[in-house]
Amino acid sequence: MEAEAAGAAAGTYPVDVLEDDPEGQQAAALAYYARLRQGAQPTTEAFSLPTGEQVKLAASSVRFCPLHRDEPQHRLLVLLNPQDTKTVVAVYIKGSWWSTEDVLRTSDPAREGLVKVQSFGERIVLFILNVIIFGRLERKLDDDDMFFLPHSAKEQAKILWRDGAAVGFYTTKMKGSLCGDGTGACYLLPVFDTVFVRRRHRRQGLGVAMLQDFCETFGEEEALGISWPVSPAMYQVCRKFLCARPEERGRLWEVEPPGAWGQRGxxxxxxxxRQPRLLNSRPGLAKEDVSSHGRNSRDEGAAEPPDGESSKELISGDEPGRTKDDGARGVQEVRGAELDGQDAERTAVAVGLAGGSWPKRVRPSS
Known part of the structure; x- marks a missing residue:
């Protein structure tokens, strides 16, 4: 018996029909998992991968993943690739298994371009893009066991929709919001925090378009920040944008939290x-027309969220069926950035997909 998401065949997707009811979603997933453990589901039930391979639906092949780093009680039930137990292939939503690609799709024509994340379904899309697609599938990792932390439950974010699919996102730290857990310091300016474009949609000006949207959203602010450290790819995005929009050159700063003048560059x-290094590393760059609008830029790479180099934490896998107290074992405290002469502590809840523990770099400013 093959398990499929009937809605996908009918042209509807979770983000279009999912109610804003995370508790109901959690209860349904727990009930389904209980049936798996008790053997109440058909033993021949399987999920079909795009490769044609069948993944048997069993308690041993699923995990619960925290949807938000600050609300570990809200979790998604995910199906793992049997050949790579750290890779998610499907998510259990509304009583069906959905492939990760279908979770990122929409049948709503109004979802086009940059759309602010508001609904529960959009939070799931953000999680898939951030933790599963960027964190595992489309990221060059020095350590093959590293993952990216989920965002907070109230993270300010916009998803980039294109031709019926979510292809990227960016997140913002709002002026006046707390710099992190365990500190009373607040951001002194809006900050462009993380940005991601899916691999097959890169070099099409989308990173520049998102940076432009950020600047236009906060058009009344005298200063805007980009989270430190800025990656080489993000510097290229900034160069293209600022060459096309010279009036923004005095507003953009690389900042460490909370963004006081001594923490800006x-x-x-x-x-x-950096320009000489960029030209030497990419010989054709000097001839590129960078005065055009960002959406027409041909050589833009994905501006991936940079990771801090010093702070590390362990990520513990959260197996289904554990109690709430068991899940607390996966929480590790990490040292944060130094704010106003004091070290800020950050507690991050992250997810492992194979029931093990792995090292993970985290940005100290989040």
Missing amino acids: SIWLKVQL
Whole structure:
């Protein structure tokens, strides 16, 4: 028996029909998992991968993943690839298994371009893009066992929709919001925090378009930040944007939290200082027309969220059926950035997909 998401065949997807009821979703997933453990589900039930391979639906092949790092009680039931037990292939939503690609799709024509994340379904899409697609499938990892932390439950984010699919996102730290757990310091300016574009949609100006949207969203602010450290790919995005929009050169700063003047560096100045290295590393770059609108830029790479190099934590897998107290074992405290002469502590809840523990870099400013 093959398990499929009937809605996908009918042209509807979770983000279009899922109610804003995380507790109901959690209860349904727990009930389904209980049936798996008790053997109440058909033993021949399987999920079909795009490769044609069948993944047997059994208690041993699923895990619960925290949807938000600050609300571990809200979890998604996911199906793992039997050949790579750290890779998610499907998510249990509304009584059906949905492939990760179908979870990222929409049948609503109004979802086009950058759309603010508001609904529970959109939070799930953000999680899939951030933790599963970026965190595992489309990221160059020095350590093959590293994952990216889920966002917080109230993370300010926009998803980039294109031709019926979510292809990227960016998140923002709002002016006045707390810099992190365990600190009373607040951001002194809006900050462009993380940004991601799926691999097959890169080099099409989408990173530049998201940076432009961020600047236009906060058009009344005198200063805007980009989270430190800025990656080489993000510097290229900034260069293209600031060459096309010179009026923004005085507003963009690379910032460490909370963003006081002593914690800011001019993005435009740093772009200028890095220019010789960019030209030497990419010989054709000097001839590129960078004065055009960001959406027409041909050489833009994905601006991936940079990771802090010093802070590390262990990520513990959360197997279904554990009690709430058991899940607390996966929480590790990590040292944060130094704010106002004091070290800020950050507690991050993250997910492992194979029931083990792995090292994970985290940005100290989040």
